[in-house]
Amino acid sequence: MSRQSGYTLIELIMVIVLLSIVATVSVRFVGLSTQGALDTSTRQLRALQSVVISEQLTRELREAFPLSIRTNGSCIEWLPLDAGTNYLRRTRGPGFDDIEIAAFAQPPPTGDTRAVIYGYGTSTADLYAASDPGPVSSEIAAIDNSGSPATITLASSHRFSSNSPARRLFVVGEPVSICQSGRFLYRYSGYTPAAVQPEPPPGTPEVLAASVTGTVDFRVLPATLQRAAVVQFTFELESPDGEETTTVSQEVQIRNVP
Incomplete structure (x- = not known):
């Protein structure tokens, strides 16, 4: 009489348990890899946004009449040249x-x-x-x-x-202002100049940045005999889940021509 070969119940259970462990580890590994790729993509997007925002602010400020730049902390205003x-x-x-x-x-x-x-x-x-x-x-x-x-x-x-x-x-030209309102950074233009800096200015705002966290800090350092005027601004962009932030800090030198 021939002897039949096969798996015992214990062997089958052990195989199932091992496959479950391998599958769990594989899914976890793939999940972490995917999440890491998504986090990296989000960081790169925030970094790109910060570069675009700071570059736009820098270009506009460099085209301002230097003596007209003023700030009250949350808003910065200037007269474009x-x-x-x-x-x-x-x-x-x-x-x-x-x-x-x-x-x-x-x-x-x-x-x-x-x-x-x-x-x-x-x-x-x-x-x-x-x-x-x-x-x-x-x-x-x-x-x-x-x-x-x-x-x-x-x-x-x-x-x-x-x-x-x-x-x-x-x-x-007419004044231009950049102001923070909550999580947004707005650009205002096309309004009548006033002796007292408006906060916020009248008119319809344009969204310059979203997902801003904390308080945007604008500072104007007047010109001295050793250097031209300098504008400093600092802001933070927050990730959608609120767990990470990207800090942007920039200095813009303003040429002073009498």
Whole structure:
């Protein structure tokens, strides 16, 4: 009589137990590997977001009229610089509404822009209030860039309070602000300048960043004899699960041209 071979019940149970252990370890290993890949991807995305946000802020601040940058902690505000040239003659009577200039390489827009001459020795509020006399004119009504000399015509009369040593004239646009509100960082533009910094400014905000945690810190260090003005800003971006944060800290040097 032939002898039959096969598995005993104990052997079968041992095989099942071993396969279960191997499967559990494999699933755990795959799960950890997948989670690690997802965490790495999330960190890279936050790092990319931080680079984009800081680069946008840096570029805009470098195009600001240097004396106009001001902050109250959670908001930073500035007047964007649209163009620059040399003036030949400031406004004079009887109308006090025409400025003779060297022609612009590319004429700036009119209507929502103003001319600035010098501005050192005055408060930041004077740059936004456009006091008369003062360093900032009323709105520019027209620019004749083809005349000899070229001229800027103001919407109303204005007397400039001082001369520029280099006879420099700048054209600035409407204010721009970056403000934090909860987990969002907003950009405001297209509103009327005011002597007191608004918080937040009027108008419809544009989302610059989301998932911001903590308090965004804006600081402005005025220019000294050894260096130009410096803007510092620090903020943190939080992961969706709230377990990790990425800290961004940046310094922007602002050129100061009288």
